[in-house]
Amino acid sequence: MTETAKIHPVAKAVVVLMLSLFAVVALFPFFALLLASFKPSTELLRYGLNLKLQAHLLSFKNYIYLFQEGAKYLTWYKNSLIITAVGTVLSLLFSSMVGYALAVYNFKGRNVIFILVLTVMMIPTEILMLPLYKLMVSFKMINTYWGVIVPTMVAPIAIFFFRQYALGLPKELLDAARIDGCSEFRIFFSIMVPLMKPAFGAMAILQAMGYWNSFLWPTIILRTEDMFTLPIGLSGLLTPYGNNYDILISGSLLTILPIIVLFMFFQRYFISGLTVGGVKG
């Protein structure tokens, strides 16, 4: 890449300008949300959001209100945290076990199971939500955390990811451990799991994101306000004549924040987690 790498300065300026324009579009909603969160809800309700920085209107009132009056918001936050934490831990445990077994063992039925994993991966589960709901009713799991978590606990995409990763593990370690008399489970938990740490990192973030942001299935399962997660609770405030704009706006911003912070810390894992499926095939 010698001569062609030298782009004409004008062309380069145009390209950078275009990239910046896209960046503005990508980040603008966050800026708009930030601005709105400092404006009085009455103003937003009556006049909508405009981009004038009317300094005399800006205040922390929405945030103060959120923490004083927004008791249900904090409950939703707690619910979201519990579902995200438990769901992520369990789905990592189960998916890594399955993916690992598909990669290292040569057992009868392995190919069939792998094809089934791919099949589930390629069918949108929304299609099955009606019978799944009936099933959850008979399990008495409606309006419980488990009702949200259990059907999504074994994640085919995570299985696929762990399998790809485990294919690259050194098999000699497995044999050495067996000679030492290790059980297969001990080999998995005390030797292989530590070796798969990067895979766990990537999947932890993706699974956590999925649980934190999921909406349709939790809406079906969670019935009472004290069980809502953040997306459900906030979407319930989204009425044209609602007087909840103070919670809605500042609450939305505080919902996005943890994910952005997580991203800042684990950027590399995020990226490898997303791209692993893409390069295969």
Next chain:
Amino acid sequence: MQTVPRKRTGNGIIFSQKAAPYIFVSPFILSFLLFFLYPSISTIIMSFQEVLPGETKFIGVENYKKLLNPHFYAALRNTTIYTIWTLIILIPLPLVLAVILNSKAIPGRNFFRSAYFIPALTSTIVVGVVFRLIFGELESAPANTLLKWLGLPPQQWTMHWGTGMFLMVFLASWKWLGVNILYFLSGLQNIPKELYESAEMDGAGAFRKFFYITLPLLKPVVIYVLTISIFGGFRMYEESFVFWQNQSPGDIGLTLVGYIYQEGFMNNDMGFGSAVGIVLLIIVFVINIIQLKVTGAFRKEG
């Protein structure tokens, strides 16, 4: 290794190398049977039934006959057009952006990558709050202010089919652009640099290199992105929900998944909802088959 050496007892199932893999995969098998196979069969059966609380009866293909109605057509049309738009935008645009961002000559490319990716992290429902403010009906709303600058009339975004479709496609494009850029970037990084070097020695320009090297070698990634975009399109629900909840004027925001939800949960007609689900399943299935036939993408696996 801190593991204490132990003698293999031979008969314990825990130590059996034969049984171990089956125990490892048992969570998937259980979950597959319970949460996939059973509901799939159940959906098929329910689609031929009238499902009432406490009793169900078989009514043949009545539910499928009932599909011939304007709501279903609207849902099918909206979902299909939405999917096509997301394909038109979310494949070429991120591809070009990825090629640009892959060039070392571009300053701040790490910043741009992160900036484009951040929308993907956020919940559609939550950012939907601010999208409704941006695309508000008032002339002073940000989107209408922009139109005014461009000399265009303000819009009532959520009231018309065209602008409504624009809102859904725009929100999806906003959210997924960065993810697709990442997929393409990872593909680009797997292309050997020597190919470009030898092409340059033969006097190939940027466009020839793009069409004769980059594009053909990126084909698997393009196919992957195409596949997930089609599935993403046909399962769409939230992009519509944030603008209209479950009732858009004249069904302008109705999608197939939204229709299943409406019929199954709001109108309590699970049989009919299942029939809609089966149609969606068939659509996805047919696309799958075509995909496999054309590309053979998964043949190497397994």
